[in-house]
Amino acid sequence: MEQIVEYRQTLQSLKEEVVRIRRDLHRIPELDRDLPKTEAYVKDYLAALPCEIIPAGDAGFCAFFKAKDSTETIAFRSDMDALPIDEENDVDYRSVHAGRMHACGHDGHMSILLGFASELAPEPDTLRVNVLLVFQGAEETTGGAKHICASGVLERYNVKRIYGLHLWPGYPKDTVICRREAFMASTLVFRAEIEGKSVHVGTYKDGIDALEVGCALVGRAYAMEKSEVAAEVFRILRFGVFQSGRATNIVPAHALLEGTLRTYSEDIHDFMWRRMREIADDLTRDTGCKITFSHSDPYPAVINDVALFDEAKAVLTSAGYDFFEPENPLMISEDFSWYQKYVPGLFLHLGTGMDTPLHSANYQIDEDVLLTGIDIFNQILKGNTAQ
Numbered sequence: 001m002e003q004i005v006e007y008r009q010t011l012q013s014l015k016e017e018v019v020r021i022r023r024d025l026h027r028i029p030e031l032d033r034d035l036p037k038t039e040a041y042v043k044d045y046l047a048a049l050p051c052e053i054i055p056a057g058d059a060g061f062c063a064f065f066k067a068k069d070s071t072e073t074i075a076f077r078s079d080m081d082a083l084p085i086d087e088e089n090d091v092d093y094r095s096v097h098a099g100r101m102h103a104c105g106h107d108g109h110m111s112i113l114l115g116f117a118s119e120l121a122p123e124p125d126t127l128r129v130n131v132l133l134v135f136q137g138a139e140e141t142t143g144g145a146k147h148i149c150a151s152g153v154l155e156r157y158n159v160k161r162i163y164g165l166h167l168w169p170g171y172p173k174d175t176v177i178c179r180r181e182a183f184m185a186s187t188l189v190f191r192a193e194i195e196g197k198s199v200h201v202g203t204y205k206d207g208i209d210a211l212e213v214g215c216a217l218v219g220r221a222y223a224m225e226k227s228e229v230a231a232e233v234f235r236i237l238r239f240g241v242f243q244s245g246r247a248t249n250i251v252p253a254h255a256l257l258e259g260t261l262r263t264y265s266e267d268i269h270d271f272m273w274r275r276m277r278e279i280a281d282d283l284t285r286d287t288g289c290k291i292t293f294s295h296s297d298p299y300p301a302v303i304n305d306v307a308l309f310d311e312a313k314a315v316l317t318s319a320g321y322d323f324f325e326p327e328n329p330l331m332i333s334e335d336f337s338w339y340q341k342y343v344p345g346l347f348l349h350l351g352t353g354m355d356t357p358l359h360s361a362n363y364q365i366d367e368d369v370l371l372t373g374i375d376i377f378n379q380i381l382k383g384n385t386a387q
Helices: 002-027 036-047 106-120 142-151 201-206 210-227 267-285 306-318 369-383
Strands: 052-055 059-067 073-079 130-136 159-168 181-184 186-195 235-244 254-263 290-295 302-304 344-350
Touching: 002 106, 036 059, 036 106, 036 181, 059 106, 059 142, 059 186, 106 159, 106 267, 106 369, 130 142, 130 186, 159 306, 159 369, 201 254, 201 344, 210 235, 210 254, 210 267, 235 267, 254 267, 254 306, 267 290, 302 306, 302 344, 306 344, 306 369, 344 369
Parallel strands: 073 130, 073 159, 159 344
Antiparallel strands: 052 059, 059 130, 181 302, 186 254, 186 290, 235 254
16 A cells, blocks of 8 residues: 555656646547547657557557567557537636537546556556557547447457546546446437328328327337336336427328437347337338338447456555445446457446536536546556456
8 A cells, every 4th residue: 555655646746747638638629530639639649658659440549558578468448539519617728619528528538548658658668568548539429439449459459458437427536436247338329200191180080190100109119118128127218309290280291209228238129129110010000101210320338347347346445446336337328338349348437526417518527536547547557467
């Protein structure tokens, strides 16, 4: 413990630089994978360090720190993209890009990973394992992690495990939040378009009421979710958009529904999605309408590797961190899950001590947690049995 305290005192010297990095990046938020200023800033910082900068498809890049005598690699990931939100914070480093804001902490994640990189830099030959730092765009939109994985970079650099961290409001500052196995949900965003036949309401029996079919689809889908899936199974099926009709005396010929399906089990996901389409087929047969489904590329569930969880919990609690394990998994998603499809992975949340919610126009963090994030990665690296 004495060595840990001494290290953390040394780490304080990084605070001014890491806060500067975070604020610089906070000023220039960019969206999806169109991140020219952000990528240039991060690469410029890395260029001064003893690492190789590696392209990784069209969604990001990596920095590789080579150990002297190791063929295995441990990876750490940060996301880079921002959100289409007008910032309301009255700070001198507020966003200079109208309608864009780092409202989910990705500026903090990048500054943590760059601070961690600077800690690796002075004596890279002393590393017992190679380190790959992954800087990824499009987390908020199209699942950039999937494209990083598809680039083959994890295989080329023999990555054996990967770690990610997300700054998280609503928990005490410096608290580590993590859960063995299921931690965050898979997410499927879907759309159903219903085509019926429009007639005057006076002759409604001659038409096919798309609005009525839409109501039936929602009702039957909700009934299926309640009656056909066991109550103890974590899942969400909800519709959030229902658009139909333009006049009070016309049977509408078109209806649009949009919703989300969230689960932790691929079997449950596949079952519920199949049943949704079967319900639609039944309605098509019964009414004569046409129902067309489309959906996004789903994010898989974040399933934390048990061995990595146990190791990290032991290391971080020994280092003095409060480690909170939620009783239930979270019903929100993260594309870190794609890395876990390729290699064992562990995703952690770090309490910021702030109550401003994620994705809000006044999202803020206590910047002291940036040093905590660096320390957590250092503790995991030094205590990792893969070395």
